[in-house]
Every structure is written in structure tokens, then in C-alpha cells.
Amino acid sequence: MLRKKREQLEQAADIRLQSQIGEEERFWFLMRRMARENKTAVISFIFIVLMILAAILAPVLTVYEENDMDLMNRLSAPGGAHLLGTDEGGRDVLTRLLYGARVSLLIGVIPALLSLILGAVLGVIAGYRGGITDTIIMRIADVTLAFPSMLLAMVIMYALGGGLINVFLTLTLVNWASVARVVRSQTLQLKNSEFVEAARVMGVSNRKIMMRHILPNCLPTLLVLFTLNIPTSILTESSLSFLGLGVQPPNASWGLMINTGRQYLFTAPWLSFVPGIAIMLTVLAFNFLGNGLLDVLDPRQKKQ
Amino acid sequence: MEQKTLEVRNLTVCFRTEKGIIRPVNGVSLDVPAGSIVGIVGESGCGKSMTARAVMGLLRYPGKVTEGSVLLNGRDITNLTEKERRKLRGAEVSMIFQEPMTSLNPVVRVGKQVEEAIRLHTDCTKEEAKARTLEMFREVEIPEAETRYKCYPHQLSGGLRQRVLIAMAMICKPSLLIADEPTTALDVTVEAQILKLLEQLRDGGTSVLIISHDLGVIAKVCDYVYVMYAGRIVEEAETEVIFRRPAHPYTQGLFRSVASLREGGSTLETIPGVVPNLHRLPAGCSFSLRCGECDARCEQELPELKETEPGHKARCFRTGKEAAE
Numbered sequence: 001m002l003r004k005k006r007e008q009l010e011q012a013a014d015i016r017l018q019s020q021i022g023e024e025e026r027f028w029f030l031m032r033r034m035a036r037e038n039k040t041a042v043i044s045f046i047f048i049v050l051m052i053l054a055a056i057l058a059p060v061l062t063v064y065e066e067n068d069m070d071l072m073n074r075l076s077a078p079g080g081a082h083l084l085g086t087d088e089g090g091r092d093v094l095t096r097l098l099y100g101a102r103v104s105l106l107i108g109v110i111p112a113l114l115s116l117i118l119g120a121v122l123g124v125i126a127g128y129r130g131g132i133t134d135t136i137i138m139r140i141a142d143v144t145l146a147f148p149s150m151l152l153a154m155v156i157m158y159a160l161g162g163g164l165i166n167v168f169l170t171l172t173l174v175n176w177a178s179v180a181r182v183v184r185s186q187t188l189q190l191k192n193s194e195f196v197e198a199a200r201v202m203g204v205s206n207r208k209i210m211m212r213h214i215l216p217n218c219l220p221t222l223l224v225l226f227t228l229n230i231p232t233s234i235l236t237e238s239s240l241s242f243l244g245l246g247v248q249p250p251n252a253s254w255g256l257m258i259n260t261g262r263q264y265l266f267t268a269p270w271l272s273f274v275p276g277i278a279i280m281l282t283v284l285a286f287n288f289l290g291n292g293l294l295d296v297l298d299p300r301q302k303k304q
Numbered sequence: 305m306e307q308k309t310l311e312v313r314n315l316t317v318c319f320r321t322e323k324g325i326i327r328p329v330n331g332v333s334l335d336v337p338a339g340s341i342v343g344i345v346g347e348s349g350c351g352k353s354m355t356a357r358a359v360m361g362l363l364r365y366p367g368k369v370t371e372g373s374v375l376l377n378g379r380d381i382t383n384l385t386e387k388e389r390r391k392l393r394g395a396e397v398s399m400i401f402q403e404p405m406t407s408l409n410p411v412v413r414v415g416k417q418v419e420e421a422i423r424l425h426t427d428c429t430k431e432e433a434k435a436r437t438l439e440m441f442r443e444v445e446i447p448e449a450e451t452r453y454k455c456y457p458h459q460l461s462g463g464l465r466q467r468v469l470i471a472m473a474m475i476c477k478p479s480l481l482i483a484d485e486p487t488t489a490l491d492v493t494v495e496a497q498i499l500k501l502l503e504q505l506r507d508g509g510t511s512v513l514i515i516s517h518d519l520g521v522i523a524k525v526c527d528y529v530y531v532m533y534a535g536r537i538v539e540e541a542e543t544e545v546i547f548r549r550p551a552h553p554y555t556q557g558l559f560r561s562v563a564s565l566r567e568g569g570s571t572l573e574t575i576p577g578v579v580p581n582l583h584r585l586p587a588g589c590s591f592s593l594r595c596g597e598c599d600a601r602c603e604q605e606l607p608e609l610k611e612t613e614p615g616h617k618a619r620c621f622r623t624g625k626e627a628a629e
Contacts, residue, residue: 194406201360202421202472203393212420216411 034296041292044285051282055101064092067250078270085270087261091250093274100252100275103164107237107253108282111171112229116222118172119179124210124218126180127187138184141177149174153236157245167246171233179225186218220294227290231283254279308378309480309511310336310359310397315372317351317358326582328354330535331372336480341502341512343526343543345519345558349579351535352515356482359513360399361389377479395425398473402485404465408457414465415441415453418472425476440471444501463494470501474510481505482513487521499525519562523547531555534579534590537609541616551618553595589620597622 035042054061069090078085084093126137144152153170160166190196191214199209238255240246247253249260254275261271317329328351336342344352357363359374361384373382376397384392401407409417418440419433428436434453441449444467457465466486473481483502487495502512503525516522522529522543529546531539531554539552550556557575577594586592592602601621609619 194401194403195409197362198399198401198407198469198472199409199420200362201393201399203390203395203424204420205390213409213412217409219411 030296034292038292038295040288044288044292047281047285048289051101051285052105054098055105058095058098058102062092062095062098064095067091068095077268084274085268087257087268087271088264093257093270096252096257097254097274097278100254100257101278103247103251103253104234104237104255104279105282106164107167107171108230108234108286111168111175111233112226114168114172115175115229116179116226119176119225120183120215120218120222122176123180123183124187124214127184128191128206128210128214134184137180141180144174144177145181149236150239153240154243154245157240162245162248164247167237167240170240171236174236175229175232179222179229182221182225183215183218186221187214190214190217223290223294227286230286231279234279234283307338308335309338309376310334310513311375311378312355312359313373313375315355315358315374316370317354317363318368318370320366320368321583323583328367328535328582329358332532332535332537333372334530334537334540336511336513337528338479338511339506339509340527341506341514341525343514343516343522343529344532345516345522345529346532347517347579350532352517352532353484354535355532356399356484356513356515359482360393360397361386391425394421394473394478395476396478397480397482398476398478399482399484400466400469400473400486402488404462404469404489405457407469408465410457412456413454414457414460414468415455418468418475421472422475436475437471440475441468444468444471444474445497446471462490463497466490466494466498467501470498470505474505478510480511480513482515484515485517486514488516488518495521496524519558531558534585535582536590536619538591538620539616539618540609545613545616549613549616551612551616551623552591552620553597553622554591555618557594 073086073090074088076086076090078093084097086092087096122137122141126134153174156170156173157166160169187210191209196209196213199213204213234255237246237253238258241248241253241256242259247256249256257275258272258279261268261273261275264271312332312334315329315332316327319326319328330351332351332355334342334344334355344355346352354363354367357367358369361381363369369382373380375381376392381389381392408414415434415437418437419430422428422433422436438449438453441452446452446464446467452460452464452468457468460468466489470481481502486502487498490498499521502514506512512525514521514526526543529541529543530537531546531552533554539546539550539555541551546555547559550559554575557573560573561575563572575594580586580590580593586603588601588603588605589595589598589607592598595602605621607619607621609617612618612623
């Protein structure tokens with residue numbers, strides 16, 4: 001009882017304090033609070049930072065080159081000179097994992113971000129304007145969603161040709177539609193709310209209402225969609241690479257490593273397992289971090 | 305002649321629905337003289353809010369102003385484009401709503417929201433806007449203005465939120481403030497404070513149009529009252545007069561359904577029935593279905609809004625001169 005009461009008091013003090021401190025201080029205040037309340041988010045954050053550092057510092061951290069073949073040591077098991085073993089060409093798996101992280105992290109984050117921006121803007125316009133604008137945007141989204149995403153990605157990749165930038169574009173074009181749908185439905189709800197009405201009464205223009213009043217209210221949803229889009233992007237890229245449309249061998253990406261390792265699943269399982277676990281951990285980390293941020297950043301979700 | 309902030313002449317709003325055309329606002333004329341508080345009172349669904357929305361140009365599809373005109377400070381604003389209207393809203397005419405809980409954007413600090421209003425209509429720097437906002441916060445008696453400035457709406461109480469909304473509406477010094485049920489969601493002590501604030505605004509030169517179903521609110525602050533029923537004005541007079549001598553049976557019914565401490569023990573009366581369906585308005589007086597004094601003529605003919613005594617008008621056959629005949 002007493003403890004609960006004390007916690008409540010502390011939280012009340014928190015809220016008071018928060019309103020008294022500046023913008024930047026407040027951010028760190030919230031981060032500290034997240035650190036205190038949500039250990040998983042902190043661990044995830046550290047993991048992501050380490051992953052990014054490892055990707056950047058790959059040449060420093062590894063003794064082997066990304067594409068160095070060592071045919072005498074093909075498919076050697078983890079341990080010894082090669083910490084995570086070697087693949088079918090005798091290339092060090094750990095080295096390739098770190099170099100692959102560069103591609104896979106970029107492919108996870110950038111298209112997720114781009115499709116988020118594109119989908120959010122189109123979704124809010126469709127929902128707010130309604131009528132013919134809504135119909136046009138949402139029918140295009142429906143068409144996009146109706147296609148199997150893999151097929152769509154293949155078609156776009158064929159049309160654009162290979163290369164990392166084109167992979168970004170492709171994944172953006174595949175993923176924006178679901179974001180647009182969610183944002184549109186939220187907009188439909190929000191545009192009839194009284195604060196939007198109040199903004200209109202004050203003479204705020206439609207564009208400003210969309211960008212300043214409606215979109216910020218969709219932010220929590222967008223954050224979740226963002227963390228969900230990252231794994232989708234990483235996995236789609238791996239399939240594209242497998243089909244010869246994404247990152248090309250001998251360069252490494254995690255998806256590509258899983259796919260090439262597939263043939264040796266019984267003799268050398270680490271070839272697929274290692275990048276598989278890497279994808280899983282990264283995806284989990286982004287999800288946990290997203291949830292943690294959601295808890296502290298959304299003013300409505302603060303416990304009162 | 306007296307200066308008028310708002311003149312509404314014969315305003316009619318039409319809704320084209322599946323079952324036919326309805327007129328939630330039907331030939332309404334009203335004046336808000338400069339520096340006064342005017343009230344519109346009536347039951348739910350009688351067209352009070354619709355009138356306010358029509359004045360603001362905020363009608364939603366399929367609502368449309370089909371007749372009449374709205375004059376703001378002598379300027380006809382009935383047929384302005386959306387862009388011209390936007391300039392007007394907030395700057396010359398503002399509105400506050402019933403629900404202070406939902407009328408503020410939950411994810412934007414209240415200070416920023418008020419600031420946005422002023423920066424829309426005037427060229428001023430961020431610092432000026434902030435200073436002006438804080439000044440306004442103090443004017444509407446928000447304690448610890450500096451602290452509240454950085455709060456999110458959910459951190460404020462209902463009364464404070466309503467004050468923030470009023471600050472937002474008043475920051476550009478509009479000549480008219482429309483208050484749509486400003487105190488309905490608040491408790492009585494806060495209500496009294498907010499009403500006092502509205503009176504201060506009037507004394508500061510802003511005309512106020514209050515829309516309410518609460519006769520207590522009307523009695524406390526209004527100088528002049530319009531009673532609306534089924535889209536029409538059925539009675540109008542100065543507050544004193546209308547509370548002393550209500551002429552229309554509907555107004556009398558409204559007064560009888562207010563609990564009074566003085567006549568302790570008497571049963572609280574109600575007006576039987578509900579506001580009629582606007583699709584099936586009676587041919588005659590729209591109150592005839594619920595009126596205890598209704599006769600054959602009331603069912604057939606629509607009474608005009610006529611003077612029952614100087615400065616007091618009612619839409620009823622049974623009052624004033626005609627009743628005497």
C-alpha cells in the first residue's frame with residue numbers, strides 16, 4: 001500500500017518536474033526514466049549501438065577480408081582460427097557477418113523510414129481530403145497490397161536493375177501501402193475530433209492541420225510500424241538476393257548468407273544459423289526499443 | 305443606432321438527406337450588439353450549435369446555408385471563400401467548445417497551441433508570441449503560467465483546459481467570441497469562474513454569444529436571450545424580461561423544469577415529448593405537439609415572431625395582443 005502510494009507521489013513529482021525543465025533536459029529525463037523502468041529497452045539500445053559500431057568498424061575488427069577465399073579450409077566448424085567457422089568458399093563467417101551487417105542494417109532502416117514517410121503523408125492526405133483524392137490514393141494502395149509483395153519487388157527490381165539504391169526504392173514501394181492504410185484510418189478518426197475543429201476555428205490551414213495536428217497523433221502507431229517494417233525489409237532483401245536481384249555474391253548480406261548456407265544445412269548448419277540469429281536479435285532489439293520509446297515518448301500513455 | 309458586432313438575418317441551413325430536405329436552422333435572425341453577452345437557449349437538437357457553426361462557416365457536408373446573411377461588424381461574411389474565412393477565424397471571430405478535454409491536441413504542449421493561433425494571424429517572432437501567450441495566460445487567470453505553458457493537456461484540470469481554450473480563442477483579440485456550451489463539462493465552482501471570465505472579456509470590448517441549455521448560465525451572464533425550438537427562434541427578450549414574464553409556452557415549460565430551492569417540495573415538471581423529427585414538422589406551430597395550450601389554429605398555421613410588449617417577441621398565437629383579442 002505504502003509503496004504504491006509513494007510511487008504515485010513520485011510520478012506526480014515527475015510530471016511536475018517535467019513541465020518545468022527545458023526541451024533538451026526533458027529528453028534526457030525521459031531517457032533516464034526509460035532506463036529505470038524498462039531494462040529490455042536499454043539492453044536493446046546497447047545491442048543496436050554495438051551492432052552499428054561493429055558494422056562501421058568491420059575492417060578493423062576482423063583479420064580476414066570479406067571475400068578472401070581459403071579453399072583448404074572450406075566449411076570448417078566454428079572455433080579455432082575461424083571463430084564462427086567458414087563457408088563453402090573458405091571465407092570467414094564472422095567477417096562476412098560484420099560486413100553483411102552494413103548492408104542489412106541499411107536495408108532494414110532506410111526503406112522502413114522511407115516507406116513510413118511516404119505512407120504517412122499519402123495516408124493523411126487521403127484521410128483528410130476524402131473524396132476523389134482518397135479514392136485514387138487508396139486504390140493504388142489496394143493494388144500494391146493485392147500483389148504478392150515478392151512478385152511486386154521482383155518486377156520493380158527487374159525494371160530498375162540491381163544496386164543498393166534500387167533495393168531501397170523497391171522496398172519502399174512495396175511497404176508504403178500498409179502504412180498509408182493505418183494512417184488513413186487514424187486520420188478519419190482524428191479529423192472529426194474537437195481539437196481539429198478547434199484548430200479550424202482558429203483559422204489554421206488544412207496543410208498545417210494535417211502535418212501539425214493529425215500526424216503527431218499518429219506517431220506512436222508509426223513508431224510501431226517502423227519497428228515492424230525493419231524485419232520485413234531485411235527478409236525481403238534476402239529473398240531478392242537469393243533470386244539474384246539484390247546484393248550480389250561475393251558481397252555479403254545476412255539474407256544472402258542464409259540462402260547460400262541453405263544448401264549445407266545438414267553438413268554446416270552454422271552458415272545459416274549465424275546470420276539467422278543475427279537477424280532475429282536485431283529485429284527483436286528494434287522491437288523492444290520501439291516499445292520502450294513508445295512508453296515514455298507518448299504523452300498520453302504516461303501513467304498519471 | 306447601436307453598433308452591432310454580429311447580425312444574422314433570416315439564416316437558413318439545409319441538409320439534403322435521404323428522406324428529404326431538412327432545415328435544422330430555419331429563418332433565424334439575431335443580433336449581438338457590441339460589448340454585450342447574448343445567449344441562445346434550447347433543448348438538444350434545436351439548432352443552437354448549428355447556428356453557431358453556420359456563422360463560423362464550419363458546416364459539414366451535406367449542410368449548406370441556403371438563405372439569409374451573416375454580417376460581422378457590418379461586413380457580409382456569408383459568401384466568403386475558405387481562404388478569406390480562415391483569415392477571419394481566430395482573428396475576428398473565435399469559438400470555444402463544450403469539451404475542454406478533447407478540444408486540445410493531446411500531443412502538443414498547450415503553450416505551443418496557443419502560440420500557433422497568434423502566429424497564424426500576426427507577424428511576430430517566436431519570443432513575442434511566447435511573451436504574448438504568457439500574458440494571455442495570466443489574463444485568463446491561469447496560475448503559474450510559465451509552468452502551465454509547458455504542460456500537455458492531460459496534465460491540466462478541466463477548468464484550466466477551458467481557460468487555455470479561452471486564451472487561445474482570445475489571443476488575437478477577436479470582436480466576437482462564440483461559446484458553445486462553455487461550462488457544460490465543468491463543475492459549478494469552475495463554471496462560475498469561467499462565466500466571470502467571460503464577463504471580463506465583455507468588459508474588455510469583446511462581444512460574446514453563448515449557446516447553452518443551462519438557464520442558470522444564461523441568467524447569470526446574458527444581457528439578451530434568444531430561445532430556439534426546432535430550428536426557429538420562438539422567443540427573444542432581455543434576460544430580465546424573459547425570466548420575469550416568459551411568453552411562449554415552451555419557454556415557460558423550460559423554466560418549470562428547473563429545480564428551485566424556494567418552492568421546496570413541489571414536483572419538478574418536464575415538457576412532455578421530445579423535439580419533433582425535423583422530417584415531420586407539424587404544419588402549424590412546431591411546438592404544437594407538446595404544447596398544453598394548443599388549439600386547432602396552432603396545428604394549422606405557423607405563428608409569426610411578434611411583439612408581446614416592447615422589446616419582447618414571441619412566436620405564439622396565445623400571447624400578447626392576439627391572445628387579448
